[in-house]
Amino acid sequence: MAPTPHSPVTSQLRQLIYYHLDNNLLKNALFLASRLVAYESRSSEAAYLLAYCQYQSGFLKAAWDTSRAAAVKGNHLGCAYVFAQSSLELGRFLEGLTALEKCKHLWQNRNSWGQHNESRRQHLPDAAAVLCLKGKLWKAHKNVDQAVECWAASLKMNPLMWDAFTGLCDAGAKVAVPNIYHLNEELVAAVHLNQQQSAKIENAPTEKSHPPSDPFVSTQKPNKPQSNVLWEKLNGSKVSVNTISTILDEEGMGTPSTEAEIDEGVLQGAPTNQQNEPPAAPMRKTKSSTESQPDPPPRWKPGSTRMRSKAKGVSDDTTTVLQDHPQPPPAAPSKRTVSGQPTSHAAPSSMAEGTRRSNRLLNTVRPPSATSTAGSKISSLANTLGLREGRDIKKAKAPVMKGRTANASTVGRVVSGNRTRTGSADQMDVDGKEQRSTMNTSLPPPVPPIPNPKTRVTSAVDQEIGALQQLLELFGRIGSGQLSLTNYDCLTAIQIYNSLPSHHRETPYILSQIAKAYYEQAQYAEAEKFFIRVRQLAPTRLEDMEVYSTVLWHLKSEIELAYLAHELIEIDRLSPQAWCAIGNSFSLQREHEQALKCFKRSTQLDSQFAYGFTLQGHEYIANEEFEKALEAYRSAIAADGRHYNAWYGLGKVYEKMGKWNIAEQHYRTAAKINPTNAVLICCIGLVLEKQKHADKALQMYTRACSLAPQSALSRFKKARCLMSLGRPQEALTELEILRDVVPDEANVWFLMGRLYKILKQKGNAVKAFTMALNLDPKAAQYIKDAMESLDDDEDEFDEDEDME
Structure with a gap:
């Protein structure tokens, strides 16, 4: 049975296509894109991915043909952009311009300034990029005025669009460089908006009930285990417990990184019901019901920074995502684990326990044995997956605190430095005093005070504006030279x-x-x-x-x-x-x-x-x-x-x-x-x-x-x-200047001789003719005739004679 549109299979294909594109494996990306089109033959997004891979591979006509259907309808910005790029290369300028104009509602107010870095990017163009491409198409169509208008509009949105600036210069437009390369309100607002979004994502609480994403588990149906090796390892069906512990350590089963959250919030569209408040205080008394209700299996978050989610209710426009406000958190459940998280009612699995459960709870499930090897392995796994030195309990005591960013910054040190491998069930207790007494030698250095998020954001904004100002000054100087x-x-x-x-x-x-x-x-x-x-x-x-x-x-x-x-x-x-x-x-x-x-x-x-x-x-x-x-x-x-x-x-x-x-x-x-x-x-x-x-x-x-x-x-x-x-006399003055510039030019000396002859300076004339004769023996006949005519008072100047 073929997968339905937006199924886990097609989601995996999209992720793999972007993976191969990012690693410059165009042949693999092209093959995977063709498989995606086979699954979703009517999908504009699938057609865009295939056309984009074809264009990057140099197959211009194939890219033009693949993207044409969606581009002509104007229902997909990516297809229209690839179609226009191919049209520019193939000389079909008007068709490319028509396609970009039809999808104008998709790119007109789109701005992805500052949303591209090593861990996130926008795979669809914004208005500045589209306008720059339109300018190139208009220029190729011999409509320079329209091209200039498009390039000017592109530079207004993104002054660092160098193609648009050089296009204006090459078109002979009158460009005011200082009016382009300066900080304007739009740029400052974009910097503030990006920093606020980054701070919002950093301050958002991490989901403690689910480990980080597994790239082989679909996001659509997290409760159904997928048939793959990693899932079997996590379930413990085919590998030992020590192997599970090693895998979890290597995969980094801690709190997801901030970069991953940025990708998900900005690129994929963060859900509006995400909790932004810390969980309520955890239950100190462990209940037996939690033993029969393990956490759901880990779910894979959309990790590709270039994949666009097709889920319902998620807007494709980045600006909508940036302006959303989180909804109030739901009411706390009645049953909670030791770490303070609500118990899950998903289908149980043998070893699908989350990483936030304490060793004490795990040891309640499987008591360690003094002589059994399996018991020691279970103890090792419990220490690996255990509660991080009472960190969650301490944070739960102060539920009014909004900023949890400091926790994410210290996760690496806590996980790497505070594990115990002894396997003792009594060594870790929920009481903080017992932890300090037993783990005094392995405690990390004191954590510095949590900085004020507003101060940190302000500082980051100032740094970004300073860097942007420096770039604009550099581009302004180079642009002035180019102009x-x-x-x-x-x-x-x-x-x-x-x-x-x-x-x-x-x-x-x-x-x-x-x-x-x-x-x-x-x-x-x-x-x-x-x-x-x-x-x-x-x-x-x-x-x-x-x-x-x-x-x-x-x-x-x-x-x-x-x-x-x-x-x-x-x-x-x-x-x-x-x-x-x-x-x-x-x-x-x-x-x-x-x-x-x-x-x-x-x-x-x-x-x-x-x-x-x-x-x-x-x-x-x-x-x-x-x-x-x-x-x-x-x-x-x-x-x-x-x-x-x-x-x-x-x-x-x-x-x-x-x-x-x-x-x-x-x-x-x-x-x-x-x-x-x-x-x-x-x-x-x-x-x-x-x-x-x-x-x-x-x-x-x-x-x-x-x-x-x-x-x-x-x-x-x-x-x-x-x-x-x-x-x-004026002519002689010019020749005297020229004589110093090119002293070995015979024509200059010959012309000077004729001027001296007109001015009745016979001696200077003979000297000048002699110099000309020495420098150009081939013109000896002309020079000798001029010298012989020096004594003839009736000699007239012949204007038509040319010694060049």
């Missing part, structure tokens, strides 16, 4: 990153950001230093290695570039960064056809790899295949609309085709994205100069020189523009 870099304010970005603490600055991510900032400033030697440091710290890192390969290409480092390409292909031959490095290596050797094959391979591996398309366009320009270059650059822009290199490439193609107006438009679009790039400003000035707008071109060159004072190209073009405008 400056995406806005191409490279100097500011470098300053911010260098101001970080050394243990944060000396990490691969931050060092890569600094290297890219130097790369954007065309300071390739400095960028190389930081990329070398990144390779030393993380030799298997692939992110940003395509930029490093381009840096080596600019530096003409053939050997280093070939070595980098070889290492990257060894790390992952299916990474687009590795194929970009190989393509750059071929390009540096002027093997453009081989380089094109490698760049195409990189875009085949990642269709959204805009940099690969841009490098293809550069190679097509080198081969003078302008139509193919235009197609490559447009593909790059389709992948990333803010990829300014592709806009620059389009402008360069139209410039070579003589279409100055169209080239200017594309150059200006690139400069709008990256307003601090001096090369782009120079390109705009060049096309303006070609269109006979020398005054506007001079403005562009002047701006470029202010952005990059050490840029030789900008200053040289400015000097030429001043010459064309008939301002030779």
Whole structure:
């Protein structure tokens, strides 16, 4: 007969699935999830677990198909989330967005801030995670405005959602970093709420009538023993009493830990009728009726921190659980054990006695024998399971005390240090004086005073808020650097990153950001230093290695570039960064056809790899295949609309085709994205100069020189523009500055000679022409003609002559 839905079998399967997921055993989890779906073919939760396992295993289409039915209906948040993630990977963006919108009522007010740690977690996403995913879907759908709105809403709920912040930066949104990374009322309230919940769970009394959970006993029917080895051991049917004692010691049959209670209260939904008051004072006189009514067998509590209970009356919403108040405790029963707990009327079993029963009571059931081995084993078990030095009796004398947290904190010491193994029935008595007289040598150290729970909670809240403030400050500084870099304010970005603490600055991510900032400033030697440091710290890192390969290409480092390409292909031959490095290596050797094959391979591996398309366009320009270059650059822009290199490439193609107006438009679009790039400003000035707008071109060159004072190209073009405008003295001043920057550039000396000629400074002109001739013998004919014309007073300056 197949198990019914929510039966003990399916509950065990859910627990095992999360167990294997937590241990990264995806193949086992996938198999178990398929068994769960076989049991519960119509369950949305079972479909979610199977789809989640498939997604984690990389089976995107299978996960999409499995979660589709529940996602389309909008009745399960987990299915909709996995479906949307799969849709993002498969390019079905609108379907993913539709599924998330249909289940909006399930995630809109959901917040799991601070509810994830080593012992508890939320397996369903909250609103911040869903909004971040929606932003990615909208961006992939080319709706940047909607994406920005979703990311902004996600950061408002969780400012540490780094994906949402980088998405805003990459989209070019105007972000106010201080307004994001600061303590707001929502964060402080969440910290207080979590600490209050933790304190509530710690102060709740532990159930003394049941030992800790057994992972092989169902929670649905605790009164019916399950057929398994551990249950047989607890019943004593197939193992000796000494074995039982050892098992109980190893399994920790004491008070359940606080972490387990947190899991149950927050994740599973704690029952509202849980007792929060200490039990009434215990009966000092042992009654014989308790001997025939043993405690019920141990029950397994839901131990998996990720399992969602399907029991009736338990809310799935975490916020509802956190706001519940415990009901008043029921009336005390008439019969109680020595430990103060009510006697149970469950079905009796031979050895299913709870751990809270005293040795005296156990010895009443089975009197020890002086010569019998079985008697000694029973005595050993009684000492193992016995009352912990009158602890329960002392606590029962003060029933008005609310805080029982101190008991949980001292359980370990009491259990481990106060056991007696002598087996004497007279050695342990319910009277505290007899215990102190017989156990004087084995008593634990005095217990410190019980702290005030309110003071402890306040202190914990202060610590959490302080830690959160520190994290927000760190994220604010890194976020400011990230925003400056995406806005191409490279100097500011470098300053911010260098101001970080050394243990944060000396990490691969931050060092890569600094290297890219130097790369954007065309300071390739400095960028190389930081990329070398990144390779030393993380030799298997692939992110940003395509930029490093381009840096080596600019530096003409053939050997280093070939070595980098070889290492990257060894790390992952299916990474687009590795194929970009190989393509750059071929390009540096002027093997453009081989380089094109490698760049195409990189875009085949990642269709959204805009940099690969841009490098293809550069190679097509080198081969003078302008139509193919235009197609490559447009593909790059389709992948990333803010990829300014592709806009620059389009402008360069139209410039070579003589279409100055169209080239200017594309150059200006690139400069709008990256307003601090001096090369782009120079390109705009060049096309303006070609269109006979020398005054506007001079403005562009002047701006470029202010952005990059050490840029030789900008200053040289400015000097030429001043010459064309008939301002030779100003042009000569610019060239004298440039001469100190690049003293070995022949074009600079040749242009200076012509300026001296215009200014009638024959001696300086001859000196300048001679320097140019020594630096560039190939241009000897042009230089000699200029020198011969020095004596001709009617010589005129030829504006169209180009020595570049």
